Amino acid sequence: MKAVVYEGPRKVTVKAMPDAKIERPTDVLVKITSTNICGSDLHMYEGRTSMETGRILGHENLGVVIEVGSAVVRVKVGDRVCMPFNIGCGFCKNCERGLTGFCLTANPGMAGAAYGFANMGPYSGGQAELLRVPFGDFNCLRLPPDAEEKENDYVLLSDIFPTGWHATVLAGVQPGDSIAIYGAGPVGLMAALSAQIQGASKIMVVDTHRDRLQLAEKLGAIPIDDSDGNSAQRIVEMTGGEGADRGCECVGYQCTCHGREVPNLTMNNLVKAVRPTGGIGVVGVFVPEDPGAQDELAKKGQLAFDFGQLWMKGQHIATGQANVKAYNRKLRDLIAAGKARPSQIISHTLPLGQAPDAYQQFDARNEGWTKVVLKPAG
Known part of the structure; x- marks a missing residue:
């Protein structure tokens, strides 16, 4: 064959x-x-x-x-x-x-x-x-x-359709919720479609690729270009200063910013962008070790994560493959x-x-x- x-x-x-x-x-x-x-x-x-x-x-x-x-x-x-x-x-x-x-x-x-x-x-x-x-x-x-x-x-x-759906389930999406989705790749787009079906009131999708953001808009989401690195602040502003009710990480450990891998970027942005006591679902792949990483922590499967901010905001995170x-x-x-x-x-x-x-x-x-x-x- x-x-x-x-x-x-x-x-x-x-x-x-x-x-x-x-x-x-x-x-x-x-x-x-x-x-x-x-x-x-x-x-x-x-x-x-x-x-x-x-x-x-x-x-x-x-x-x-x-x-x-x-x-x-x-x-x-x-x-x-x-x-x-x-x-x-x-x-x-x-x-x-x-x-x-x-x-x-x-x-x-x-x-x-x-x-x-x-x-x-x-x-x-x-x-x-x-x-x-x-x-x-x-x-x-x-x-x-x-x-x-x-x-x-x-x-x-x-x-990808079940995985996008899983991201919203892990985040705890309910009808009327606002949701911030990091990543407009196939899984992020399916999370946007899933959130739409589940009755989310405002769906914000963050990426830096214009063509993918256009697809997100076609699915009924608000596209946010994060080329300037200010996506979290814009999400807070777009939700009346409170932050999104839910957040989905659909990028994973190979997240890049201006051509450089920054594996903790999306996770820390979600902590900033999601309201206190909100939920975050993580379906982007993070691995136990990544010898090819540019970041020393990432080589050991670790992140410089804003856990103190997460704790102070009382947020919850759920993770894993669908x-x-x-x-x-x-x-x-x-x-x-x-x-x-x-x-x-x-x-x-x-x-x-x-x-x-x-x-x-x-x-x-x-x-x-x-x-x-x-x-x-x-």
Whole structure:
């Protein structure tokens, strides 16, 4: 099968790899029809993780079931399915509580597993023609009859739509709340869409990329260009001097300011921008260690964080990757009912063979490259 393979820092290739196949009775084999490049893939692409060379990338996947293991009961050949990026077993303590992003079975020794991702288990990614799905009955979300027509919407259920929703849940968004979202990348834009659906009264999205801020405005948010570094003060002013009720961090440890990485910038800005006793949800990726960081603290996975200010304001913070299965059924139904159209942020739909160039363009944050969907079938 053709697949996108990590060959080292800033080098991916599309080449023939052994076909994915059923390995256990609970597996499902999926022919991939859509698979996305995620901002998290760029951490590996840039050589900022321990990703091994020769591995297939891709954790945002959708396709058609072509084979099922002997123990699979619910999923059938011919089903169109979307897979959460995080792999859950369905029966461990965390999965039973709905915390499928922190499965205790799928990746022994660590809470959490994913397709084609560093330190998240041995599972191959789905930027390929075929994907083996472990615990298939649990991990395959079956799609409705309009699955082919709305494929570019449904594929975003694999990660960024649920992750954006998760950011608002962690922050505690309620109808009528004001919310400040740092980051107008795909996840930040999905947080804005989620906040809109949940009835937020004022949605402010902060970034420095003009094209992404334009998309945020298209989604009904107030765009705030932080090129001058005064976004937190402007948010306070725009909320009558109180600060936003809620805040979302959708950037992560590679946040940049004038070309230099400042990993603590968004977190400290949110403490300033959110009102006393407000909530902050953090879904941007922060890692336990980052040897490639420019900042000495960041190399050890640490931040110079304004904890004293957070404490004095009585704010609360919740963090972590999205438990996709906690949200994907309901978000699927919003798409099916025409209440949500996440695909409006997709900038490029390309054949799998163009993946190397797409990675390069997306990694450079070139204007107009917001979200890339790859089509292995052409």
